[in-house]
Each structure stands twice: as structure tokens, then as C-alpha cells.
Amino acid sequence: MIDTMGLTPDAVTLSPLKLFMQADLVVKLVMIGLALASIWTWTIIISFGLKIAKIGKDNTAFEQDFWKAGDIDAFYKARGHEKLPSARVLAAGVAEWRRTTKGRVTDRDGARQRLATAMSSSVGHEIDTLSDRLNFLATVGSVAPFVGLFGTVWGIMRSFTAIAAEQNSSLAVVAPGIAEALFATAIGLFAAIPAVIAYNRFSHRLNKLEGKLFRFSDAFHGELSRELEKDSF
Template identity: 50%
Template sequence: MDGTVTAQALGQAAHDLSLWGLFLQADWIVKGVMLGLLGASIWVWAIVFDKVTSIRRANRAADAFEDRFWSGGSLDDLYAREGEDPSHPLAAVFGAAMREWRRSAGNGALLGGAKERVERAMSVTIGREMERLERWMVFLASVGSVAPFIGLFGTVWGIMNSFAAIAGMQNTNLAVVAPGIAEALFATAIGLVAAIPAVLAYNKINTDLARLAGRMEAFATEFAAILSRQTEVAANDTATPAATAAE
């Protein structure tokens, strides 16, 4: 009789050790933990794809824009093409600066403090663009730090249930213990599957965003210097010159 029970338990254990079987046989709380972590993992990969694509697109657009900016063409023409309705962060910074410059020179005489207002406009635009690009980064950081503990909670709960079942059956045979413990450990594994990509992606994307922010700030500094020279010319000539191509 004992041999028959043991064989049945071994067969049941072998069935339960499949991934789908582990999920189906798990406690409803452990199932909830697994489903939540799987959902978080899918969302993490969606965010990673979106961020990587957005940053690459922004850098490519910035390369093309800087080529046109430094090509010697008219800044007014460039503003009409890209600055009025910017499609990428660097064009947005350029457009904000040109709009403030034109407002300061709108009445034919350059108003005092134009340089400071232009720099402030570019700074605000950089902050706004970075805030948009950094959306959902907190979610990546949260999943990377919290997911292992959520998985551990599912593991602890599952092991508690396993020990309770062992006490009720009064049988410590490995074939009886293994399925419940495997179900519990499966929750930790899913937690790590969600957390590890989130941490790696967060570090990589955060570095790329910092580089893009530095690129925009460098452009803002260079463009502010160009407009400052225009301000000095305007002060000397007591007239407002048209914006000229960057040299």
C-alpha cells in the first residue's frame, strides 16, 4: 500500500514540476504574485523597446539637425523648417531660443536681458524634453528593486503552505515535499526574470539619457554664445540684425 502511494506521489510530483503545472498547482496568492510579476516583466520590455527606439531616433535627428545648423545656412530658414514645429528635442531647444530672441527684437530694438531670457527658455525646454523622455524610468527602477522581494513573498507563502501540507499528511518524503517547494521557488525565479532586465535597462537608458541631456546643454551653450554676439552687434549698431547662419 505504501509503495502504491509513493508511486502515485512520484507521478504527481513529476507532473507538477513542469512550469505550467507549477503555476496551476500553486496557491491563489502565489498565482497572483506570479501573474503580477509576469505583467511587470512584459511592461518592462515594452518600456525598454520604447526608450531605446526614442533615444536612437532623437540622436539621429540631432545629428542631422546639427549638420544643417552648422552648414552656414540661414537660422531664420532653419527655424521656419524645424523650430516652429519641432519633431525632436534639439529642434525644440533651438525653437525656444529663436522664439524668445524674436520676441526680444520684435519692436525693432533688442530689449535688455535678452540673453538671459533666451538661456532661461532653452533651460526650461531642456527640462521639459528630458521629463518627457524620462517617463516610466521610475517604473523600471521600482521593478528592478522590488520584484525580487515580491517573488520572495510568494516563495515564503508557498513554503508555508507546503510545510502545513507536510504536517497534515505527516509525510516528509521528497516526492511529497518537492512540488510545493518548487511552486514556491518558481515565484522567486519569475521575480528575478522581471528584476534583472529592469535593472540593466535602467542603467543603460539612464546613461543614454544623461548623454542626450549633455548634448542639448552643450548646444544651448553654443547657441547662446552665437546670440550673445548678435546682441553685441545690435548694441553697437543700435539696430536688430537678422539672425545669421552659425559659423
């Protein structure tokens, strides 16, 4: 049975599976690639979201406990090797402090600069490590729409080829190819939109974490600077 537009029921179906099965091999490969990218994107979104939330909570608790501690050396021995950004910044500061104070400190300004550099480098390393997986989200967000567009263009080209082969420009000839093409675009957008939103959101959270680490670093640097002013050094 053919409807008034000259399309069979199978030609107008919106079933994703049927649209995929009817697609050209090239369009199928595009769809599969975008679907895999979407799955990996959501894996990163969920895992990184949980990870950054836990790090933020643990970092806050670590810093609060540090400022409550009366003895920095004792606190460092007990908790300085925890796998937290704040703990690594603390470790970088303590390590540089110990190298600086092995002998008599004659250049206090130079010592302060070295302490600041060591902890700033540690902050940068921690943020770079955490943001490494976000590069994939940025790539998907920028590339997926164009990959979907490639599938769209290929499907439309296939439709025009069908018109030439059939010598018929009716919708029954061109509609399947166009539907498959637009479906490829939809998958591309489905992969790209969450990736862009997640990338922007996680970048904001990393910026906040970086700011907190720098504030912790500056405060610890102030404590060490006061130690340098003591007569023993």
C-alpha cells in the same frame, strides 16, 4: 512508481506550466502579476530602445544641418517645428529672442540670462518627457524581487501547513510547495534583472542626449549673444 527520494515524477517536474497549475491561488496571482510586469518591461525596452536610437540619429542630423545653414530665421521657418528635442530647444531660443528684441535692448546681461533659462528649461522638459516611461523599469527592478519573495514565503508557509496536516515531513509532502515558491522567485528575478539593466543603460543614453542638447543650447546661446552686441540692438 516512487524513486529513492520518495518523490513521484510529477512532484519533481520543472515544467513551468505544471508548477503554475499546482501553485496556491496567492502564488498564482503573484506569478501572473510578475509575468505581466515582465512582458510590459520588455515592451518598454524594445520600444524605447528604438525610439532613443532614432532620436539620437535625427538630432545629430538636425544640428549638423542647422550649423550649415547661413540664415537662422530661414532654417527655423523651414525646420523649427520638427518633433525633435533639438528643434524644440531651438524654438525656445528663437521665441525668447523675439520677445527680447521687440524693443530696444537695454539690459544685455538680463537678455542673455533669459535666453539661457528658456533653452535650459526646454532641455529639462525634453529629458523629463523621454524619461517618464523609465520609472516603470525602475519600479519593476526594485519591487519585483520582493514580490517574488512574497510568493516564496507564501509557498513555504503552505508547505509547512501541509506537513502539519499530513503529519508527515517527507519531501513528497513539502517539495511541491517549495518548488512553486522558488518558481515565483525565479519569475521575479526574470522580471527584475532586465528592468535594472535596461534602466541603467537608458539612463546613460539619456544623460548623453542631455549633454548634447546642452552643448547645442550653449552654442546657439553664443550665436544669439553675439547678435546682442551689434549696434542695432
